[in-house]
Amino acid sequence: MVESESREAIIPRVLVTKIGLDGHDRGSRIVAAWLRDSGMEVIYTAPWQKIDTVVKLTQEEDVDVLAVSSLATDHLLIPKLMAALREAGYQHVKVVVGGIVPDADEAILLDSGVSRVFHTGSTKEEVVQRISEFAEEARKAPAVVTFD
């Protein structure tokens, strides 16, 4: 474990992904395009990523914000993703979830450390602004990076 210095806010790096079983990706494609249009660096994956793959990508791609789209119940895996990120030393990375998340589950996700749940109907302005703020916060936080 090596503690790196606070990094400067340059260009936010966002991983847009889907975990679990569902493949509905209209939302994740639109959000990826929004973020890219606004000047962020977007790393986009196919759906069905495994939790350890997402953690690995978070490390390899030096991600500030992890944006996970869920339309068909895969958000139920998010608390496990949060635990895996913490275990790997990536608690500074901000995680946002977008899609269809029932109210009761939203509370569980926020408790598990998710920064924000974007429901359907969220606007481009709102999504871009909040993610860029989260990226800035993530950059200010002292990053703990693991080198294997």
Next chain:
Amino acid sequence: MTDKRIDNKHKQWQDDYKKMLPDDKVRSNRSDIKIKPLYTPEDWDSNRYMDDLGFPGQGPMTRGIYPTMHRGQTWSQRQLIGLATPELYNARVKQMIAMGANALSMIPCNSVYRGLDVDEVDPILLGTCGVTVNTVDDMARCLDGIPIDKMSIGLNDPIPFTMLAQVLAHAKNLGAPWKKLTGTSNQSDYISHFVANHMFYRIALKGSRRIQMDQIIFLKEHCPGWNPVSIVGQHMQQAGATPAEAMGLTLSTAIQYAKDCVERGLEPDAFLPRFTFFFDISISFFEEIAKFRAGRRVWARLTKERFGAKDPRSSRFKFHCQTSGVDLTRAQPLNNIARVAIQGMAGIFGGCQSMHTDGYDEALSCPTEEAALISVATQNILKDEAGMTDVIDALGGSYYLETLTNQMEEQIEAIIAKIDEAGGMFEAVENGLVQGIIGESALAFQEKVDSGEHKIVGVNAYQIEDDPSLRKTQPWPDPDVMKRQIELFCRFKEERDQTEVQRALEDLVAAARSDDQNVYEKIVQATISKATQGEIISCLREEFGFGHPLVMA
């Protein structure tokens, strides 16, 4: 039109209109067709009646594919049903049948869509979106006490059609002849999965293509009442294609499958009557009706001109439709009941053969029982109270609708020409042309929503403070119930004749490697021998390659 009186009055009206509404803005529909404030015989002339419309069940088929349409027989009310376990599914189906549902549909769990058995998935996800049906035993419990030879069965069963194999195996165990079964493989369109609904895409393109053809040939002989092919425009429209694009791309897909059948030596009139379609119905009311009417006309022409179809059944554009989930909102969720009713009306005026109306809570969770029952009642109200089945193609002859139908037809033809030029649908999806079209349209629509040009009540217009108590959601499956399902599955696997399963899977692999054996026949035999869907799909992925969609963002 040469009628002088019309000309003069038309000019006068145009002047009056401009005076009263000098800053009238251009309006266009989702397919980007400009919509005028008024349509007259100058736009569509009833002298074109026989060329453009004709009569139901004849000629261009614009007005419907059967002479009697909904007046003779209303559409099948085919509500999608998928509850966590076979027992829960069985109970809900029996309830829906008691309420008047006359056809059966089955949605499997997302784990099944991914080709995984219950023991291969994080249990927290099991049964959250559909029924966990992995084996012939699961299917027997799903269909317990339901007369399967008397009900049309719709299976959401992508390639390699393991659910249908389970139904056939179950029928065999009951002694019900396969020739008496009727239904549709609703999710047989692997191209639409490769392009738009990635969850259903299991096996690489070439393998999917082979299995689809083998299934068509197998069913033609053994289960001729089954519709093996349902070409799905719904996924592409839900993923962002405009209504005209979705229709054009779907017809191009149908052309591809028909060509593949011809290449396998089938006569067009032997397979075309069993082609069916499945579309989205957005809330763009007139545009959707025009989409269906134009699609019907293009298909009738295509089957005759391109494939030389002689049997009139080959030219019937039979379609199922589903109200659009994308149009439903999380804000003020009860408003969705109104949206679904309008979408449903467009399906009816469009001349559908079968329909699913969404639950109002689709933007919140999987539908609750209350929402599911309201969506069935919505269809009953449209059918029995509102008088919508009294007249065939009731909006036909409207200057607006006929003009719009012609304009949609032009756009649909343009898309088909573009795909033809690219070498057909198979090549157009392999090189990403289609994915690019859909992606651009999705973004363009979203921009209209963001800018407020396209208004959505409760989202970018007429927002009010929402009452969270309105957001009821379907509870997650009881973990103990799911645990029991996993136990039943494990016991089933333990107690079967392992040598027989092994032999059946080896036969399947041998057929996949051969050029002349029918792979689908071996899938059915393996299912009868108690192989699980996960085992079958895993074998086929090994042989044909894993289904990786071409993802573009």
